[in-house]
Amino acid sequence: MRADDGPKRPGLLRRIGRAFVMLFVIFGLVGPVLTVAIYRVVPPPITWLMVQRLFEGQGFHRKWVPLNAISPTLARSVIAAEDAKFCDHHGFDFEAMEKAMAHNERSKRIRGGSTISQQTAKNVFLWPGRSYVRKGLEAYFTVLIEVLWGKPRIMEVYLNSVEWGPGVYGAEAAAQKNFGVGADHLNSAQAARLAAILPSPLKWRAAAPGPYVQRRSGRITKAAGVVRREGGAECVL
Template sequence: MAKAGARQGAKARGGFWGVVRAAIAAGLMIFVIGPVIVVAVYRFVPPPITFLMVQRVFEGHGLERRWVPMRRISPNLVRAVIAAEDARFCDHRGFDLEAIEKAMAANAAGKKLRGGSTISQQTAKNVFLWPGRDWVRKGLETWFTVLIEIGWGKERIMEVYLNSIEWGPGVYGAEMAAQKNFHVPASRLTVQQAARLAAIVPKPLSWKAAKPGPYMKRRAGSINRNARAVRREGLTACVL
């Protein structure tokens, strides 16, 4: 009886640790190995669809997107989005610590909330993850940001970013944004048009690039001035 009980106890413990090992293996696959594989594939293959795109379809916005390589995107747009979203894009390794510290200080002081996300972080979030601000998503965003910085490099990150971000209801990527707003391909965007597109990135469902109001005109003008500084100081050297 005692031996039988001991065998049953050992079997139960073995079953428990078997479940633990299976859970650990599943966690490693989901949170470590899986992301590495997906990032490696997307280094060469355009990401087909994102969680946000699916969400917007269910909201009734449709989906219009046409992938184009970097050589078919105007340098004006590259300079404008760097000026508007991440002036230190070519210098950091995915995370702008100075911007994060400023954002934290502003938030702690009760001022208007500011973000510290880089273009690399935005790309990781937009391409691989669901919309939201929970800690699990933020942790995965950090991991994917590290992976794309290592595995893709800056030019590929910018290419994926410009082809994936939302630029209006159901409009994704630079090519469709240029066509919808200005009736030109992304390769022919002017300095002013690029600044207007960069200006609406934070609120693409409510701000309009084609017919900007007074605030958007001022914002686009500021981005245009900053884009000139970006060009003058060579802040796009890692991309252009």
């Protein structure tokens, strides 16, 4: 061993450390921001859930349409069903989270407290499942899309990406599959039914709803009327 071999090792370790830091900055910080920025103008092509469903043999039915080609009553219905404060919060509804946690502590039926922004971040950028790591990433992407996209784009991506049945994604495919019309021709009852099945799109059916979905869609229709009268969807319509 030469006498000058010793000092070289700390220098090598420092270079390796700097390389890891650079990789973290590129892939952990710059990468997500760049991806979110691209998706502000480019439709997200496919999601982790869509890939998983393809491997499960469910097929793939999706047609991207702009927000102005989707019936406004659908946006009001999903706001009424999923996130009544969508236009007021900045990505997180902490009151809804607290209520969901309290409900889940005393009931076996799990209730979610995620906003439409959080659901969009999860659907577009992350894999299915529950873990603290994924929840942390969901919060990070939620902040990014709220800042870089804004409410209209969040709603547009949500309505074009959400699962609405086996292999059915987005409002256009769901409207055609269930009612034989385009998303721009959905009436209030049809929109309410689509919103009603969102918690369990593989279990419930919008075209031939059972008693529970019928009752839920009736409540959503009334709530969507309140959203319309009180301007609860003005940030996207």
